[in-house]
Amino acid sequence: MRIAISTAAALALALTGGTSAPTALAATPRTSAVDGLWRMDGYGTVVAVDHGRYQEYQTTAVSCLKGDTARQTGPGTYAVDGDFLTVRPGADRNHASVATASSVGHKQLHRIRSLPADCTRQMPKDPLTSFDVFWQSFKENYPFFTAKGVDWRAVRKQYRPQVHADTTRSQLFDIFSKMVRPLHDAHVAVQDGGRIFGEGRPGTEVPDGQLDARTKKFIVTHDVAGAPHRQDFANGRITYADLPGDSHLGYLRVSGFSGYLPAEGATYASQLAELDKALGAIFTKARTGHLRGLIIDVRINGGGSDAMGLRITSRLTDTPYLAYSKRARNDPGNAGRFTRPEPITVVPAAASRYSGPVAVLTGGSTVSAGETFTQALIDRPGRTIRIGEPTQGVFSDIMTRHLPNGMAAWLPNEEFLTHSGHTFDGTGIPPQVRVPVFTEKEFAEGRDSGFKAAVRMLGG
Helix, strand or coil: CCCHHHCCHHHHHHHHCCCCCCCCCCCCCCCCCEEEEEECCCCCCCEEEEECCCEEEEEEEEEEEEEEEEEEECCEEEECCCCCEEEEEECCCCCCEECCCCCCEEEEEECCCCCHHHHHHCCCCCCHHHHHHHHHHHHCCCCCHHHHHHHHHHHHHHHHHCCCCCHHHHHHHHHHHHHHHCCCCCCCCEECEEEEECCCCCCCCCHHHHHHHHHHHHHHHCCCCCCCCCCEEEECHHHHHCCCCCCCCCEECCCEEEECCCCCCHHHHHHHHHHHHHHHHHHHHHHHHCCCCCEEEECCCECCCCHHHHHHHCCCCCEEEEEEEEEECCCCCCCEEEEECCEEECCCCCCCCCCCCEEEEEEECCCCHHHHHHHCCCCCCCCEEEEEECCCCCCCEEEECCCCCCEEEEEEEEEEECCCCCCCCCCCCCCCEEEECHHHHHHHHCCCHHHHHHHHHHCC
């Protein structure tokens, strides 16, 4: 799942250190084409598949710690944390791939003969070892040091002398936080139990429940007041309204691509079913037949599942097209080396669709999957215009790296490319029409410049 830091507390509490010494599995007889040991192309990960068990090991040049564990639920499928993985054999016995249902794309696997030596022994849990694993995890996986103007080797030189055998967890947490603060990356975080440090791009606000509630109340009061057929769906994360008058415009607000069910522990499959239910109620044949324009509001969107974002875009086109291509950093010694980009395509839904003009409202609180959704609309067939302010500038899935002492680091290691090979990491996706987004002045004056611009440009 893809999440913004401020909306991820529940997930953060579930993270564990995974520091027990694993058992080597190289000699285990294989019972299927994908059983055995694999190294993932990129992601610093080794995978062991054995008799219905999928086990990841998070590796660096100085460490190996257990990662996710999944249990087989069907041929090639494995359940993990309410989501599921699909492992498929490749063209020959030495290649395979793994995909996560809530994400997009595939990770390529290459068979190896044995576990790395560090995976067969206990990792020390002292502060210095945890520091070294933390620093090395970023050094080998983070792609954006140059773009951010951060010399990571100089960071190590500055902060490692401050760590010693008696450094407390609280002190180490503060040191880690200082190390990553200059990145201003909303997909970077330090986590220790319920304590999380992370911050976004300067001048932006990473969305939380309070901001979401405030802006939703404002929109209902000022923008869609009196609108017929206004309805909330998916645990309030999605709102649709037909705008008043004879403009034949619709308004669709999506505040996230997760949290579609109130029940704790809701699975990805059940949330996807809830999304499909909402889309079926919104994109009816009658409505799509008379709509002349659709406003899609993701100005306050904390992210979630890229796959759910594509589920919505599949209702917005009659023609398949490239949403973006995805690649991951895959050379620990070279931040400019990546896996081969994998094209991700929007396929029209086998249900009623709307393919007319769209105005997308974005801002600095459009984060993560909210941004990949916005990017998937850039080359959408038909007229699409972006209005507001640049998005947050974080697109990658979040890589969670356990530390020997039980703390964890979150970081990105992927890029989402346009058809021309461009990325919007750091800067965010720029609007084509720039207007203020939920400023205090706009709140005070009861004015929504982005909404008004969208109505005007769609001919309302």
